[in-house]
Amino acid sequence: MSPVIRILSGAALLLGLLARPAAAETVNLMSFPVLFQERYTKAVIAPFEKANPGIKVSYFGLPSSAQMLGTLRAQKAAPQVDVVIMDLAVSKAGTDEGLLAKLDEAEIPNMKDLVPEARRPELAGVGVTFDNLVLLTNTDLVKERPDSWYALRDKAYAGRVAIPAMPDIVGLSLTVILDKAEGGQDPLKDVDKGIAALGTIAPGVQTWDPRPEVYAPIVSGQAAIGAGWNARAQLNHDISGGKLAAVLPKEGSVFQANTINLTANSPNAAAAKKFIDYALSAEAQKAFTEEMFYAPSNAKARAAVSPEAIDRTALKYTDRMIPLDWIAMAGRRDAILEQWRRRVIPLSR
């Protein structure tokens, strides 16, 4: 190759590189870190980026929905985040404060396939994943898999029970489940029966504030039994080589939803809407359920998920699920928290 041709071809290559369309837009997604981030990136973000080479999704992980809301509040004047996946109740606060933009079915066609529970008129966003409360056990310490929430008060596990107390929503969910099991009629009116049942569990509780999450102390055997969320329990089951088991007890459980939201005045709204539409598609939801065992919010995805994955989500036991309106329940939260502090936690000292 002569030097002239070499220089010309070099210049052509350089021009070609410069002329190549750069990643035109970046969608900044804020959601939960570590496991959720890893699995969501694999199941949803990577296929989306492959199908849309002009759009890059940048993931920003924060440990709690409250911290995400704090970030949105701080950036209200100049949002840096385009899409946020957060707890449903927190997204209600974000909607009310005008931090989130209402999603429109005309722009996000996959919304039409969502189950009705995923679409609440009072929310700007829509449900993207459903999780449910499960009974957690350490398989070495609890040989026979229990089928009831009342295993939490079994004398055999006294001093080795881990339950994230209220204000954590695990505590609130458990109150509602036990209230129903004890014959309570409407948790929005009172949960006295649930609080009384928690009082019988309290003396055996080791910690009301398991750290870093409830799963680690149970996997390590520091605690034997507890309550937590299904998706993370299923993952921890796999990661720990089966040390952690998750059971959906016969008394039932409650759903908890995460919503996907577009931030108000998102700087990359067009690409963000495209991403939200993909995240709600049957394809993405099926992939994420099979990856992390959250129940999908897309009805078509529910039909398409593999039976093995279905068995590890609450979809197998929809008849056991207790309906709970988290938005209405938020109004009762302070009163129930007070009962926890007066009538439950003191019994465990």
Added chain:
Amino acid sequence: MTAALAVPPPDMPNPARLPAGPALLAAIVAVNLLGFVAPVLNLLRLSFLKVEAIGTLRQTFDLSSWHAILTDGFYAGLLADSVLTCTLITGLTLVLSYPVALLIHRCRGTVRTLLLVMVVTPLLTSAVVRTYGWVALLYDQGLVNGVLMALGMSAPLRLMFNTVGVVIGLTEILMPYMILSLLAGFGRLDPRCEEAAQTLGAPPWRIFLRVVLPLTLPGIALGCLLTFVLALSSFITPKLLGGGRVFLLATEIYDQAMVTLNWPLAAALSIVILAMFGLALVLYGRLVRRIG
């Protein structure tokens, strides 16, 4: 000699009257205004905002956070518990740190350096790691209970997930601060005073009570102030070792801000904790003046 040095020679200009004086001061004033005064004022403003049950923040004036703190017995109890627990931690830290500080003060050369390094080394590790270290030692199957059970105890002692665990963890974590403060305040402790007392026939306990202790009071006051303030504001250790049973101001602020989303209440509690710090500083100032 030192007094002579403290008076500037007549031809040296007063630094406060230098043209650059206010400019030099402006930097620290600006840092303080931006980094401390403005955020505190913002917290104060936040504490008077309205919050709805679900956590929605409204930009309207509302007194309910302050009303809750002043009328709800839970918060009075929280304040009393926090002060009591932190006073206990401060007392224990002082009792455990004082002999160490005295020993270091009396050592010279390599031994002194070695001891000082041993005191400072834990500060190079984060409080989170040290707290997890305590979890490994204190839990039911941990080292301490393992030894006790081997010695014939029938059931493990509850050493964590309660106030005991928080007190043990914080006492150890705050000891380096106490030791360093004590050492800084031991300047007046002259061995010749002790020798004088000894030659006059005072027994060791009297020398300690009448000579050593009064001379080291400035160090004790400084160490106690610092430890109390750090204990009251510490959050990680009570969170990890308290097991959700120990309610302290700092952990409650976290719960209100990060879980319940009640930012106004969290802000109001932060102002309360700041007022406690102010009170501790005033007490310290008075004590130091009295000692002086």
